[in-house]
Amino acid sequence: MRDQGYNIKINCDIDNTGYCFGGNKDNCGTWMDKMGSSEYTKNKGVPATPRDGAPIELVAMQYSIITWLAALNKRGVIPNSGVKINRNGREMEVGFLEWATKMKNNFEKCFWVPVSKESDSKHDIISKLVNRRGIYKDVYKS
Numbered sequence: 201m202r203d204q205g206y207n208i209k210i211n212c213d214i215d216n217t218g219y220c221f222g223g224n225k226d227n228c229g230t231w232m233d234k235m236g237s238s239e240y241t242k243n244k245g246v247p248a249t250p251r252d253g254a255p256i257e258l259v260a261m262q263y264s265i266i267t268w269l270a271a272l273n274k275r276g277v278i279p280n281s282g283v284k285i286n287r288n289g290r291e292m293e294v295g296f297l298e299w300a301t302k303m304k305n306n307f308e309k310c311f312w313v314p315v316s317k318e319s320d321s322k323h324d325i326i327s328k329l330v331n332r333r334g335i336y337k338d339v340y341k342s
Contacts, residue, residue, distance in 0.1 A: 214285065214294055217310060218302040219259050221341060223252040253342035256311055263303045270296035310340045 210222030227247065236243025272278045273296060282295035310324050315334040320327045324340070 214299070214302075217254075217306040217340075218299050219254040219306075219310070219340065220262055221252075221254050225252055227252065252339075254310075254340040256336060256338050256340070259303065259307075259311075259340070263300055266296050266300045266303070270300060311336045313337060 204224060204226040206227070208223050208227055210220060212218070212220045225247070234248040236246040236248050238244055269278065270281075273281045281297075282293045282299070284291055284293050309322065312323055313325055313330055313333050313335050314320060314323055317327060320330075325337075
């Protein structure tokens with residue numbers, strides 16, 4: 201992998217989707233990704249499946265953990281009902297339940313590629329790049 205593949209930033213879009221984003225085109229971000237290994241085809245060290253953005257399996261794991269933390273808080277196992285974040289020098293709390301709900305409410309809009317073009321406006325897709333419909337994208341905002 202090139203040096204750029206190791207220099208990644210990860211952020212959370214807590215205001216809109218709640219999803220964590222990261223990686224870059226030079227990085228294989230998850231266990232599902234393949235780094236090219238052929239000198240013959242000149243893809244050695246080049247990700248065949250870069251995962252910049254929000255990979256669907258990481259979003260699912262993030263959602264699972266946040267809902268689990270919300271359940272632990274509800275049962276009194278943990279005292280915290282959310283996390284504190286710093287926004288422009290101001291500390292604020294984001295509740296686990298609120299965060300998980302935001303993620304769930306955005307899932308179809310962000311990952312589903314609708315069957316018909318007429319539904320494209322309800323989903324966050326670039327229609328001209330779609331060559332297969334009725335599927336879930338593996339990455340959002342790549």
